[in-house]
Amino acid sequence: MTTPPIKSRGPKPTKVDPDQILDAAQAVFAEEGLRAASLRAIARQAGCDPALIYYHFDSKETLFKALLDRRFPAVLHDVERLADPADVRPTALRLWEVLLIYHRHLKDDPGIRAMIRGEIVRGAEGLTHLIEKRVRPIVVHVSRIIEQGMARGDLRPDLPPLLTTFFLVKMQLEILDVLPAVLPHFTNLPPQEVLLTGMRSWFDLYWRGVALHPASPLPPLPDPTA
Amino acid sequence: MTTPPIKSRGPKPTKVDPDQILDAAQAVFAEEGLRAASLRAIARQAGCDPALIYYHFDSKETLFKALLDRRFPAVLHDVERLADPADVRPTALRLWEVLLIYHRHLKDDPGIRAMIRGEIVRGAEGLTHLIEKRVRPIVVHVSRIIEQGMARGDLRPDLPPLLTTFFLVKMQLEILDVLPAVLPHFTNLPPQEVLLTGMRSWFDLYWRGVALHPASPLPPLPDPTA
DNA sequence: CACATTATTCAACACTTGTTGAATTGGATC
DNA sequence: GATCCAATTCAACAAGTGTTGAATAATGTG
Structure with missing residues (x-):
């Protein structure tokens, strides 16, 4: 809402880009620990639907991997x-x-x-x-x-x-x-x-x-x- | 089956006493980590039903506590x-x-x-x-x-x-x-x-x-x- | 306008989790 | 043998999990 779409590289403007999801994941991991961090909690923090995470990342493990690579x-x-x-x-x-x-x-x-x-x-x-x-x-x-x-x-x-x-x-x-x-x-x-x-x-x-x-x-x- | 009831202090002979459950919990924690250790896995390792754990311990947290106290x-x-x-x-x-x-x-x-x-x-x-x-x-x-x-x-x-x-x-x-x-x-x-x-x-x-x-x-x- | 394309959501799936109340077992006591 | 009671199991609950396929929204292009 307050965050404007930074770069919309597709026909529909991006509301939550992968980096924001990684930010959210990082925050949820910090609060709840790794194992307890659920995709739903991450999605809630990022302000999107859990399914969107699967649009950007193949699986929870891929999310982990992306976080490491960041x-x-x-x-x-x-x-x-x-x-x-x-x-x-x-x-x-x-x-x-x-x-x-x-x-x-x-x-x-x-x-x-x-x-x-x-x-x-x-x-x-x-x-x-x-x-x-x-x-x-x-x-x-x-x-x-x-x-x-x-x-x-x-x-x-x-x-x-x-x-x-x-x-x-x-x-x-x-x-x-x-x-x-x-x-x-x-x-x-x-x-x-x-x-x-x-x-x-x-x-x-x-x-x-x-x-x-x-x-x-x-x-x-x-x-x-x- | 091979383990004889060590001390049957009740009407029905004890098949799995609390100490054996603690042993099982310890083993499962060692294998799967703390958070992932489920009561069902512990019960399987102990050779009993998950409900029996609740007969001896009030909750999973009580089980943790008993392990610490041991x-x-x-x-x-x-x-x-x-x-x-x-x-x-x-x-x-x-x-x-x-x-x-x-x-x-x-x-x-x-x-x-x-x-x-x-x-x-x-x-x-x-x-x-x-x-x-x-x-x-x-x-x-x-x-x-x-x-x-x-x-x-x-x-x-x-x-x-x-x-x-x-x-x-x-x-x-x-x-x-x-x-x-x-x-x-x-x-x-x-x-x-x-x-x-x-x-x-x-x-x-x-x-x-x-x-x-x-x-x-x-x-x-x-x-x-x- | 229609169309293609990307981003997003919805609803559901199959599964696991901690927990509980009712039912069952089996020996000790009367 | 009937009774009592601790020990044990069974079946189920509600909640949460990762994941998926279909549906929808919103834009740019023809």
Whole structure:
């Protein structure tokens, strides 16, 4: 009603285009969780009939897939650029940038995070494969950064790169997911600062754990908002 | 048929007692995930009619609750004993013991882990509360161990106890959950060793991150199987 | 105007879910 | 043997699910 048809590429003007459906799906996933998100709820949120979703997407699984494809290329692009061996910035800064990338792209999308977590995997073998295909290259690039850090003498030489990557990014996902919901129950931090406090605490611990010289001071780490 | 009635405390001999239903529920949760686990699937696994579940438990939520109550007291008991200030063993050993407790009690129960992860929370506010009520005292006791470690000069004095606890146990849950499923895709570790390798790598990183003297050698850490 | 084309809705299908009330089983007690 | 009662099953409910085929609305083109 208030949203004008952005681009009507057919004889009948478009009221709800596929992107709006994806927006709605993302919102419903965020509210109700992945498995409980029904097509009817998504349609209601998008302001259209459930059948319209089937006009634009073949099935619920295709909808999932489209949602993944809307997010992952940007993440992969950023991580890929970050893993460029020509990037000679301190390893600590580059690893912190990994957290910032996750923050930037996944902060507002609990549905995608739930997919990555594998909430929907059981019984949906096809989706498991889809996710693995998209997550794997990201993991590989981050582990390259770690290998470069070891070669440059910034990191302990005895680190297993994949596990070390797993620890870094997995915890960041958990921080984005549960900290804002959990931490206010224990402390009285202002909600906006929960994420930043958690991320900095985590990176402080992590860096000390992986650095060749744990006591050496960290370079200044930019805020997510910068 | 092959299972004899263990204890028939009523006029009609018990074919499927509540504990067997809980066993079945646990198994189905492990296979299908929490949300997808239907009472009919649980009943099939237990070898009885779905209605029998309602004879022993008031509702599906009561079943969840009973499952929580079967696991959590033992975990809490172990952590409580570990947090005894009279325990003067090295802090590193005590924190490693935390991981062992989680391993011991939660390794074979993905359903409970999913509950802790909060997979079912959306829209089930009552369950969120039930879980929080059981997880919170455990978290508090672990954070006591960390505070004691700081006071004893084993840990850095600037650690936020709750976040430091969160990092330790949250990662252990993730290790139990996803590492056995994920790591074989990347490496070729024998499956039995995946967990132990992950736990040791994680604790190695974590300890360096929190110790007052990161370079000091760790005490010998006992295997989960010991 | 009629026509073709795209976007959208409607109504229904077959199925699964949590739940319940009535009926049935089978041993213990009188 | 009749009675009682816990244990168990049966059949059904109302609600919700993903999905589909036919029908309709609204535009541009001949």
